[in-house]
Amino acid sequence: MLEVKNLSMRFGGLLAVDQVSVDVQEHEIVSIIGPNGAGKTTVFNCISGFYKPTGGQILFEGKEIQGKPDYRISRMGMVRTFQHVRLFGNMTVVENLLVAQHRHVNTNLLAGLLKTPDYRAREKRSLDRARYWLNRVGLLDMANREAGNLAYGQQRRLEIARCMVTEPKLLMLDEPAAGLNPAETRELDQLIVSLKEDYHVSVLLIEHDMSLVMGISDRINVISQGRPLASGKPEEIRQNDDVIKAYLGEA
Amino acid sequence: MAAENIKHAFFCAVITLIIAYPILGLNLIPSGAVVSLEGADGSTIAAIIAAAVVVFLFQLFRDSIMARLGFLSRVNPLSGREPMPQHKRARLESWLLTGIIVLALFWPFFVSRGSVDLATLVLIYIMLALGLNVVVGLAGLLDLGYVAFYAVGAYTFALLSQYTGISFWMSLPIGACLAALFGLVLGFPVLRLRGDYLAIVTLGFGEIIRILLNNWTHLTGGPNGIGGIPEPTLFGMEFGRRIKEEGNTSFHETFGIAYASEHKVIFLYLIALVLAVITALVIRRFMRMPVGRAWEALREDEIAARSLGLSRTAVKLSAFTIGAFFAGFAGTVFASKQGFISPESFVFLESAIILAIVVLGGMGSQIGVILAAIAVTILPELAREFSDYRMLVFGAAMVLMMVWRPQGLLPMRRIHIELKDQG
Numbered sequence: 001m002l003e004v005k006n007l008s009m010r011f012g013g014l015l016a017v018d019q020v021s022v023d024v025q026e027h028e029i030v031s032i033i034g035p036n037g038a039g040k041t042t043v044f045n046c047i048s049g050f051y052k053p054t055g056g057q058i059l060f061e062g063k064e065i066q067g068k069p070d071y072r073i074s075r076m077g078m079v080r081t082f083q084h085v086r087l088f089g090n091m092t093v094v095e096n097l098l099v100a101q102h103r104h105v106n107t108n109l110l111a112g113l114l115k116t117p118d119y120r121a122r123e124k125r126s127l128d129r130a131r132y133w134l135n136r137v138g139l140l141d142m143a144n145r146e147a148g149n150l151a152y153g154q155q156r157r158l159e160i161a162r163c164m165v166t167e168p169k170l171l172m173l174d175e176p177a178a179g180l181n182p183a184e185t186r187e188l189d190q191l192i193v194s195l196k197e198d199y200h201v202s203v204l205l206i207e208h209d210m211s212l213v214m215g216i217s218d219r220i221n222v223i224s225q226g227r228p229l230a231s232g233k234p235e236e237i238r239q240n241d242d243v244i245k246a247y248l249g250e251a
Numbered sequence: 252m253a254a255e256n257i258k259h260a261f262f263c264a265v266i267t268l269i270i271a272y273p274i275l276g277l278n279l280i281p282s283g284a285v286v287s288l289e290g291a292d293g294s295t296i297a298a299i300i301a302a303a304v305v306v307f308l309f310q311l312f313r314d315s316i317m318a319r320l321g322f323l324s325r326v327n328p329l330s331g332r333e334p335m336p337q338h339k340r341a342r343l344e345s346w347l348l349t350g351i352i353v354l355a356l357f358w359p360f361f362v363s364r365g366s367v368d369l370a371t372l373v374l375i376y377i378m379l380a381l382g383l384n385v386v387v388g389l390a391g392l393l394d395l396g397y398v399a400f401y402a403v404g405a406y407t408f409a410l411l412s413q414y415t416g417i418s419f420w421m422s423l424p425i426g427a428c429l430a431a432l433f434g435l436v437l438g439f440p441v442l443r444l445r446g447d448y449l450a451i452v453t454l455g456f457g458e459i460i461r462i463l464l465n466n467w468t469h470l471t472g473g474p475n476g477i478g479g480i481p482e483p484t485l486f487g488m489e490f491g492r493r494i495k496e497e498g499n500t501s502f503h504e505t506f507g508i509a510y511a512s513e514h515k516v517i518f519l520y521l522i523a524l525v526l527a528v529i530t531a532l533v534i535r536r537f538m539r540m541p542v543g544r545a546w547e548a549l550r551e552d553e554i555a556a557r558s559l560g561l562s563r564t565a566v567k568l569s570a571f572t573i574g575a576f577f578a579g580f581a582g583t584v585f586a587s588k589q590g591f592i593s594p595e596s597f598v599f600l601e602s603a604i605i606l607a608i609v610v611l612g613g614m615g616s617q618i619g620v621i622l623a624a625i626a627v628t629i630l631p632e633l634a635r636e637f638s639d640y641r642m643l644v645f646g647a648a649m650v651l652m653m654v655w656r657p658q659g660l661l662p663m664r665r666i667h668i669e670l671k672d673q674g
Binding site: 048050069070071072074075080082086087088090091092094095098099100102103105109112113127130131140142143146162166179202226 | 319431472533536540541542544545548551552554555556557558559561562563569665667668670
């Protein structure tokens with residue numbers, strides 16, 4: 001489904017990402033882990049179109065997408081969250097979800113001004129979808145609060161809901177558990193698995209929290225200092241000497 | 252603490268003296284070809300010193316004075332009340348607004364000609380401010396050259412009527428669309444810029460349009476402007492004493508009433524009113540449509556908006572174009588009202604005033620912006636006797652607003668969307 005081949009990203013003299021390859025099959029949770037500054041988020045930014053990679057190839061459902069504008073890539077069905085939550089803080093929770101469904105609503109100005117039946121129907125459908133996902137992530141009571149006033153854990157969940165209302169094929173989560181307490185992390189864990197099982201979304205995950213990664217990932221890619229270090233199933237990674245060295249330092 | 256207060260208060264008093272003495276205490280007296288500098292009389296000097304003492308005392312006891320002021324909100328019985336539930340408030344608001352509009356429809360028949368003229372100007376500013384509110388308040392794009400689109404609208408009508416004899420009603424959509432086209436063309440290259448950079452480019456664009464109008468003498472008449480712009484007609488009926496154009500009839504003859512110059516003024520006022528109401532309603536709908544939400548989303552967090560599939564260029568351009576469209580609207584009405592336009596009417600100060608209205612009213616809030624437009628246009632007229640201090644008062648009002656109400660007179664309130672329960 002997503003295939004990243006030999007991706008490189010150079011910022012001036014710094015080679016932030018060097019020949020990294022990742023692939024995500026349908027119905028799969030794949031993780032990218034690595035020490036701080038390893039270039040995980042840079043890989044994400046390249047895939048989602050925020051950076052133009054300086055080398056390599058990114059294929060999504062067989063089509064080359066490297067260098068395409070970010071909004072195009074997102075419309076193809078690949079949406080992401082951010083390491084630091086990025087909500088529309090002054091807008092209400094529902095509005096956040098409605099904005100995300102821009103693609104599904106009737107954006108014709110005249111249709112909206114005249115409230116044509118098609119416009120109303122689409123508007124209603126997007127409200128229903130928003131309601132469904134708010135209920136799913138347990139934020140229905142907060143629907144009309146300003147998103148910026150939510151607790152941190154709720155903001156995290158809202159960000160995921162905001163991605164899900166766009167009906168993506170691939171969800172990319174950048175450290176979704178950062179700043180969450182253990183109970184919240186467990187909930188998130190269940191949510192991610194349910195996204196895969198119940199909504200048939202593939203997930204590409206960057207994470208620091210090892211227990212989360214090991215528990216839910218189908219495959220794991222490890223990168224260190226911009227270079228691929230290892231990849232494989234969670235058990236293999238756990239026993240990989242290089243990975244242990246990279247994480248714990250050499251003895 | 253006290254020593255610091257005294258130092259600070261002394262400093263403020265000295266600053267007051269330094270600023271006030273040259274401005275008020277020195278007079279330039281022209282005598283023949285030479286200008287001589289003279290000190291002001293004793294009472295002015297005394298007043299300056301008194302002002303400095305007041306500043307000193309206020310700064311010295313500022314903490315306790317401000318603490319006293321804190322009690323004021325307890326005196327106010329309305330403070331700390333629960334806000335009305337949304338549906339009730341919405342109903343009250345719509346009744347109130349309908350009432351105001353109906354009042355505004357009949358009001359001009361009972362007041363002086365001068366007031367109606369002023370009210371027309373207020374309505375033009377309301378249209379401009381509502382349009383700029385889309386660009387600055389909703390989309391968050393700081394546009395310092397908004398007056399350029401106003402000029403495009405006005406000059407489109409003036410030139411079309413001069414060269415092709417087209418009427419007001421034909422020109423209204425043409426002027427607005429041309430202004431929108433200018434917005435689109437300008438917006439395309441500059442909207443990748445952000446914040447300050449965008450402000451500078453739009454400022455430059457506003458000046459370019461004005462200078463172009465000033466120097467393209469054989470088309471626009473340059474600084475002499477264009478005169479003889481026709482007034483709008485009502486189904487081919489003119490409001491002048493004599494008919495200017497073949498085939499038209501005159502209003503007072505058709506209805507068999509005596510000619511009165513007020514008719515024209517009132518008619519223009521009513522046109523402006525209808526257009527302002529249309530502007531407000533259309534923009535109000537836009538705000539609740541996907542495009543309005545997209546504007547705000549892009550203002551809130553551009554990166555998140557892009558990651559959700561919003562095209563930055565398309566969304567910003569739409570805001571810019573729609574804002575320009577309504578400026579063109581206002582420009583056409585302005586040209587028709589004045590009968591004469593020149594580049595003088597479209598200087599940077601106009602942009603600044605419209606922007607001040609939007610900021611004063613509360614970014615994104617329609618009612619706030621309308622109130623601010625009324626205040627900013629009418630207050631200087633009411634305070635004509637103090638015209639020397641007009642800008643001073645204006646500036647002071649702006650500073651006080653920034654201190655006490657940085658969010659504007661009536662900040663934008665979010666509409667709550669009811670999610671129906673379906674079990």
